[in-house]
Amino acid sequence: MKADWDHLHFFLVLARAKTLTNAARLIGVEHSTVARRIQALELALGTQLFKREATGYELTLEGMALVPRVEQMEYAFLQIEKPHQSLQGRVRIGAPEGFGTVFLAHLLAEFSKQYPLLTIDLIPVPKMIKLSHREADIVISIDRPKSGPYIITRLSDYCLKIYGSTDYLAKNPPIHCLEDLTQHRFVNYIDDLVYSPELYCLERLPLQLAANFRSSSILAQQIAVSAGAGLAILPMFIAESKPELKQVLTQQVRFIHTFWMLTLVDLQHEPRIKLVWDFLRKRADIQQSVLMD
Numbered sequence: 001m002k003a004d005w006d007h008l009h010f011f012l013v014l015a016r017a018k019t020l021t022n023a024a025r026l027i028g029v030e031h032s033t034v035a036r037r038i039q040a041l042e043l044a045l046g047t048q049l050f051k052r053e054a055t056g057y058e059l060t061l062e063g064m065a066l067v068p069r070v071e072q073m074e075y076a077f078l079q080i081e082k083p084h085q086s087l088q089g090r091v092r093i094g095a096p097e098g099f100g101t102v103f104l105a106h107l108l109a110e111f112s113k114q115y116p117l118l119t120i121d122l123i124p125v126p127k128m129i130k131l132s133h134r135e136a137d138i139v140i141s142i143d144r145p146k147s148g149p150y151i152i153t154r155l156s157d158y159c160l161k162i163y164g165s166t167d168y169l170a171k172n173p174p175i176h177c178l179e180d181l182t183q184h185r186f187v188n189y190i191d192d193l194v195y196s197p198e199l200y201c202l203e204r205l206p207l208q209l210a211a212n213f214r215s216s217s218i219l220a221q222q223i224a225v226s227a228g229a230g231l232a233i234l235p236m237f238i239a240e241s242k243p244e245l246k247q248v249l250t251q252q253v254r255f256i257h258t259f260w261m262l263t264l265v266d267l268q269h270e271p272r273i274k275l276v277w278d279f280l281r282k283r284a285d286i287q288q289s290v291l292m293d
Contacts, residue, residue: 004040004041004044005073006037007037007038007040007041007044008041008070008073009027009070009074010023010027010034010037010038010041011037011038011041011049011063011066011070012067012070012071012074013026013027013034013270014034014038014050014057015050015057015059015063015067016266016267016269016270017266017267017270018055018056018057018058018266019056019057020034020035020057022134025090025092026089026090026091026137026267026270026272027088027089027090028088028089028090028119038050045062047060047062048060048062048063049062049063049066050063071269074271088117088118089118089119089272090118090119090120090121090272091118091119091120091121091137091138091272091273091276092121092123092135092136092137092138093108093120093121093122093123093136093137093138093139093140093276094123094125094129094131094135094136094138094139094140095122095123095124095129095139095140096124096125096126096140096141096142096218096259097124097125097126097217097218097219098124098218098219098222098235098237098238099124099140099158099235099237099259100122100123100124100125100140101124101219102219102237102238102241103237103287103290103291104122104124104140104280105122105124107279107280107283107287108120108122111276111279115275118272118275120276121136123135123136126193126195126216126217126218127195128141128143128195128196129141131148131150131262131263131264132148134264137263137264137267137270137272137273137276138261138262138263138273138276138277138280139261139262139263140155140259140260140261140262140280141259141260141261141262142196142198142199142257142258142259142260143196143198143260144258144260145260145262149264149265149266150262150263150264150265151262151263151264151265151268152260152261152262153260153261153281154258154259154260154261155258155259155260155261155280155281155284156258156259156284156285156287156288156291156292157256157257157258157259157291157292158235158236158237158256158257158258158259158291158292159235159236159254159255159256159291159292159293160201160233160234160235160236160254160255160256160257161233161234161236161239161247161248161249161250161253161254161255161293162181162231162232162233162234162247162248162249162253163225163231163232163233163234163239163245163246163247163248164184164225164230164231164232164245164246164248165225165226165227165228165244165245165246166244166245166246167228167244168225168228168229168230168231169246169248171228172184175248175249177249177252178205178206178207178249178252178253179207181205181207181209181231181249182207182208182209184230184231185212185213185229185230185231186202186209186210186211186212186213186230186231186232187211187212187213187214187215187221187224187225187229187230187231187232188202188211188213188214188221188232188233189211189214189215189216189221190214190215190216191214193216194216198257201233201255202232202233204255205253211230212229212230213229213230218234218235218238219238221234222234222238222239222242222245225245226242226244226245231248233253233255236290236291236292236293237290237291240290254293256292259284261277261280261281263277
């Protein structure tokens with residue numbers, strides 16, 4: 001019997017995703033739909049393509065032999081069809097709260113208009129999104145994993161500096177050198193809620209400085225600084241868009257951090273993932289003036 005392309009597409013996604021749940025999330029359907037499509041394909045071909053293991057759906061020898069043939073069909077299909085017509089399903093992106101909200105949301109809205117059949121899930125939160133737990137398809141992190149089944153790329157460096165509101169700076173002692181910072185209030189992270197050592201910037205200054213206002217949210221910190229709560233070390237891509245904020249000790253204090261972009265090895269060839277991955281890399285390159293000094 002002749003195999004239906006839709007069934008073959010479900011086969012390819014399951015072969016990469018390993019579980020019905022993950023395959024269903026990538027395609028944007030219920031897991032029972034994936035199971036029905038695979039059953040129909042196996043019936044049409046007269047052979048078993050998967051065997052159920054503790055780790056998920058593993059390919060049989062017949063299934064492994066079919067994968068490269070279906071991948072060739074997939075490539076040819078995508079070359080013929082326009083991307084916005086052929087790509088459907090969902091891509092979930094996890095990112096640090098500030099970067100996800102201030103930087104990515106605008107770019108992904110632009111991307112979403114170009115590919116209206118794709119669903120984009122953006123998760124900007126002040127914690128680490130666990131790629132290994134399949135909480136997202138693509139994760140942007142300030143920490144580079146030391147090991148794991150990941151594809152990793154340096155997305156971009158970004159710059160952080162000390163900022164204060166114009167009103168706060170006008171009402172408090174002038175700042176000409178590092179020692180002058182000891183006369184000022186500070187906004188910072190809550191110690192026991194810091195999810196990465198990279199976030200310890202204030203602590204790296206050679207001074208004894210204590211925060212009078214603390215939050216686990218970088219956006220809440222920015223709002224507090226804008227309202228006059230004190231000084232804070234903020235990413236430039238957040239602070240420079242706020243006209244009420246001014247840099248302090250511009251030449252003396254400057255931190256450089258890195259955003260890493262990750263996906264699982266078994267997702268790297270999924271067209272939806274690759275499309276979003278390439279888009280984010282290109283846009284981060286274009287937006288370097290926003291991220292760096």
